[in-house]
Each structure stands twice: as C-alpha cells, then as structure tokens.
Amino acid sequence: MAEPNPNLTVVLHACLGVGHLIPMVELAKLVLSRVLSITIAVPTPPASTADFFDTSASAVAAITAANQAVSFHHLPASDYPVPYPDPFLQMLDALRLTIPALAAFLRSLPSVTALVLDLFCVDALDAAESAGVPAYFYYTSYAGAPPPPHYFAVTDGGASFKDMGKEPLRFPGVPPIPASDMPHTVLDREDRTCAERIRHYARIPEARGVPVNTYEWLEARAVRALRDGVCVPGHPTPLVYPIGSLIVKGQEAAEKEARHACLAWLDAQPARSVVFLCFGSLGTVLTAQPRRRLAGWGAPATGSCGSCGARPRTQASSSSRAPSRIWTACCQRAFLDRTRDRGMVVKMWAP
Incomplete structure (x- = not known):
C-alpha cells in the first residue's frame, strides 16, 4: 500500500x-x-x-x-x-x-x-x-x-x-x-x-x-x-x-496469550443454540427488570443456552448504578444454579 x-x-x-x-x-x-x-x-x-x-x-x-x-x-x-x-x-x-x-x-x-x-x-x-x-x-x-x-x-x-x-x-x-x-x-x-x-x-x-x-x-x-x-x-x-460492517477484528495482541473462558464455552455449545444478552456499558433498566427477565430466561424448562454480559459499577462512579444492579441480578446464586452447564455469565467485558 x-x-x-x-x-x-x-x-x-x-x-x-x-x-x-x-x-x-x-x-x-x-x-x-x-x-x-x-x-x-x-x-x-x-x-x-x-x-x-x-x-x-x-x-x-x-x-x-x-x-x-x-x-x-x-x-x-x-x-x-x-x-x-x-x-x-x-x-x-x-x-x-x-x-x-x-x-x-x-x-x-x-x-x-x-x-x-x-x-x-x-x-x-x-x-x-x-x-x-x-x-x-x-x-x-x-x-x-x-x-x-x-x-x-x-x-x-x-x-x-x-x-x-x-x-x-x-x-x-x-x-x-x-x-x-x-x-x-x-x-x-x-x-x-x-x-x-x-x-x-x-x-x-x-x-x-x-x-x-x-x-x-x-x-x-x-x-x-x-x-x-x-x-x-x-x-x-x-x-x-x-460501508460496513466495521468491527474490531479479533483480540489485541496483549490479550492473545490468554483466551477468554467464554470462547471455550461457546465452542462447546451446539450450533445456533446460544442467545447472547449484553447490557452494554451504560445500560439502564429498573431494579426489578433484570431479576424478572433473567429468572424467566434461566428457567430449566426452556432448555436453551445463553451467555450474559454485565459490567459492575466502579467504586468511583455514582452514575453507573443500573449496570451494578444488572450485575448483581446476573450473579445471584439461584440464577447461576439454574443456568449451570447451559449458561455463562461474563462479569466484565467480553472479547
């Protein structure tokens, strides 16, 4: 070039x-x-x-x-x-x-x-x-x-x-x-x-x-x-x-040495079986919403797979409370137990 x-x-x-x-x-x-x-x-x-x-x-x-x-x-x-x-x-x-x-x-x-x-x-x-x-x-x-x-x-x-x-x-x-x-x-x-x-x-x-x-x-x-x-x-x-689709292609060189665990989990799932739910860095929902929606999504009767990404609130921030509540709801033991072996919660940024 x-x-x-x-x-x-x-x-x-x-x-x-x-x-x-x-x-x-x-x-x-x-x-x-x-x-x-x-x-x-x-x-x-x-x-x-x-x-x-x-x-x-x-x-x-x-x-x-x-x-x-x-x-x-x-x-x-x-x-x-x-x-x-x-x-x-x-x-x-x-x-x-x-x-x-x-x-x-x-x-x-x-x-x-x-x-x-x-x-x-x-x-x-x-x-x-x-x-x-x-x-x-x-x-x-x-x-x-x-x-x-x-x-x-x-x-x-x-x-x-x-x-x-x-x-x-x-x-x-x-x-x-x-x-x-x-x-x-x-x-x-x-x-x-x-x-x-x-x-x-x-x-x-x-x-x-x-x-x-x-x-x-x-x-x-x-x-x-x-x-x-x-x-x-x-x-x-x-x-x-x-002009698309413009996306970041792959992981940065510094991250290549340790492959993220969620990628290995995704590789092990059947084709077209995973729903990816991501709240983003500034996602805002009511306190009850993540518990209600995620509880239904994680019910054993669904027989579906899922991956969920939620970013916890940083200590210095008072404006990111909603992502903090999402993170808390995702990580409740009852939810994790229901989705064990079929779902995965990524607590920070996913690759």
Missing part, C-alpha cells in the same frame, strides 16, 4: 466515551487504506463525567498506542461549577464547548478533505462551516435503527410516545415499532433530553453524507428509504454510504 498523503487529511471527531471512539478508529483504518492521512479529534471529558463515559487517559492512551498509523488530537476539556443531573446533557454541552478549538484545529491543517462526525457531535457542523470543510455523520449502528430512518419521526407534532402505549409507529424502510419501545431519550417531548435529540435529528440533513455501518444487501429496504428521501420529506437528503 502506498504511503498516506500528509497533505490530504480526513478529520474524525469522536464523541465522549470509548464505545464511540473505537468505531471511529475502525473507520479511520478503512479511510487510511485509501491513502489519506487520518486524525481523530478526541474531546477530553469533564472531570465530573470521566468515569461515566469511561474515557480515562489510560484508555485513550491504550487505543492510541495500538493504532499508531492514526493521529490523535486532544481537544480541551471544560467543566462546570454546578453538577448536571443528567451526564448525557452535560456531555452535549461539553461537546459544544469544543467547537472553537475544533474549528481552529481544522484551519491549522494544510488541506482537510472532510470532517466525519459522531452522531452526537451535530454542533460541530458549525466548526466545519467556519473552516470551509464538508461534514459527514458516521452512524455506527445498522441502517434500520433509530435515528437514521427516524430523523424527523419525533418532530411531526402530536402526543409524546410515552402516552401512546404499544401503538405501532410506522417509519419508512423498517417494520412497525411499538411506541413504548422507542429509545427512552425520545419518549417525552417535554423532556429536555428529547428536545436535544429532536434538534440533533433536524441538523443531520445539513451534512454532505451519512456513512452507515451496514451492508446494502443486508438492509436494502432501509437503505433505499434513506436514499429516496422519504425519511426527510421536504428536506434535501444527504448521500447514504453503506
């Missing part, structure tokens, strides 16, 4: 959180293979949210060390005198405060061909405009997931989704979705978080295009709905680029 051209740069702007940074790194690897110089602008989290978003200096340093072909530029952190009740809203404000630094960084580079934004970084469109750089949004999920087919679904007026119960919502390119199954951040129109999400959706069509982490043949209907503009009637539709 030819050497990257240092005078032709693509800048990727990641959101707070290692879970957002890693997909950006995978996209950077793909773009780098097209002979471009890549820089990822990484916002530094405010001290009050560093644990919640799991973007410690050591985590970012490890990702940087493992991807030396990619440059990383750290944007300054901003903190607030009054703690926010919602770390998500604080994250959005923190990202907004990085816009001047991001714009200055873009203007300092000799030639920037594109700025690729995490979906939560919509206000960075202003930095791209001030620097005269075309902007794109990278959507790391599949095309049929909110928000791409639903940019304006929550802006059409009417009742809040939380008041509609199980009434099916019909969006272009995807099967009907019960209103109560929509993401909790868009359920209540009166909630500030929902208002912020609506504002985000409204700005996405300002971008030149939306790369989506999917295959066109896998989600032909959803991709076609996006491209045909039926999701954003009355507005110009950004170009849609199915």
